Amino acid sequence: MAPHRLSRDDARRIAVRAQLLDADRPGDPVEVAEQLGAIKIDPTSVIAPCEHTMLWARLGFPYEPGQLAKAVERDRLLLELDGAFRPMSLLPHLLVELRRWTERDRIRDWVAANARFRTDVLARLRAEGPLLAAAIPDTAAVARPNDSGWYSDNQVPRMLEVLALQGEVAVSRREGRNRVWDLAERVYPGDLADPTPEEARRAMAERRVRAAGIARHSGWTPVRDAGEPVEVEGLQGVWRVDPEALAALDDDPGGRVAFLNPYDGMLADRRRLDDLFGFHYVLQQFKPKPERRYGLFAHPILLGDRFAGMLEATADRKAGVLHVAAVHEFLPFDEEERESVRAEVLELSRWLGLPLSDTSDV
Template structure:
């Protein structure tokens, strides 16, 4: 099936739910049935990536929704899928396969530090702990470890291998508990999937989250699975199983794959519920393959957070702006106490009429509610420009 850029933009906007927002905690957890992998990132300029991803799809989203679903109701859990991700609890048996492999990887570490591991597992019997409770362990002399703190590395190894689970967080600090205190018993009793089935299940989760994927040009998207050849074979198998569709897009070389649940949208004509403005998280599933996003939405997105200030073209933490399904610009927000600051606004397209301004104000108002901001400050030197490169 071959489609135009315009058609692809409409379909992706529709199937991601940007034009018709869900509402409440119930719709938040149901969203994970459709978009089962949301990337976690700790940076908080004006909302963390995982929260912004949900905010763009849930009308009244609050961070408490996600916290409750993760740590109170245990309907979600954290593990590596597309990097560190939030995942539906029902998928836990799939990732136990990966945890078993991590146990083999960390076996020498666990043997070397058996006394410390035994101590950690013993005190976990009394309740959740973080690295703060293990300060006496000191540092390690292992040069390859990313941190010298022995407690952090041991806790991370135990977590990756499934011997402990994330119980809750305070800020970005993780607290760990025994799996039986976090993972429902019925989930722990389920069979662990085999290697090949695990890869297929994870690949389908990635497709479901992005809604349109390429096996190439996005290595981080597939870091849990393998190289381009392996990914292509798995996607073809899923297509043969009737779970995926093949899609061709103008000016994109190579096959693309969409989830079969979206077939009616790719085959038929569907109009968007307009008008609306949405701000996308920098690591939104729609942006996992930035080359594909740039091809379809006809303008690049570059996350400049790791660039030096003098090398940035747009700003430190810019969010893509969708207007009625079109990528029209970037906004750079920053929350300072209870004030939402807008440091930059870049428009790539000539947005005609008053509707864009009206919808932008509506979305900024909704954004303030989400952030708990009482006021908004728009920089007097706001960089508002038309970009001729679109």
């Protein structure tokens, strides 16, 4: 089919709405996960952990962290897998994709060399689960290289993660930030579909284009041939657009202010951010202090369909305050924009249960 044609303004509106960041807020964490496909888990808590700030940015003040725990641990409508909370509806297709990763030579050979260890882990969970990783003995014969430095020498968490990607174990719940593991058959539904690799590939691509709204055929957001072709004014190449998002373009509820965690999925595709929004985003967390422009973990500020600044703030729970070091404006805000950002800062303060510090700059 001939490509659709979109202005860059309309492409941005589609992207913002697909990520549930427009004025029409979703109802609960399950609705958010079904649309986005993944709610990133990260413990960095300058304001709040990523999973909670992602949900607050979309649901607003009514969101409570207990809602997420209930959806995962009691209702089993969401699950934790591969560093994110995901909708249970996506699991059969996701597992097909993730199992391919465990078939790489390096992983396959490590599992084969630790066949006895693998059996020990599964047997311990079958007999005693659910268990923390610390409660499972490390009987590994061969250790995996720790090139990244993120892991301890204990091989149990690494074996559990591989078995989770293979669909044999699952995170049953969390105790604080610690995962409690069990056999997948006791966590997941017993009637999971068994898609072919091609069915899974197609389903995952369709979910990605729905979550993105609009994206390039390949790259960080691999939508491939899902959706429909579209040309964006001023940008090279053919993009793919979610046909439902395109059809709803005229039904526009308008924009709002949103503060995005640096690990928010909206920010993951850096090239798309640059192309559509003119926003060249660089995570400051891993830059040397003298090179940081906006502080250690500043949150990008979305104003309608443009990234307008950075919120540099810290939830100081010991002092019992939210401290706003600065609201960095890429271009000077007008009075209405400034007041909208201030109102959202006050909403964030109210949601956290932390009053603004006396020295906050907002």
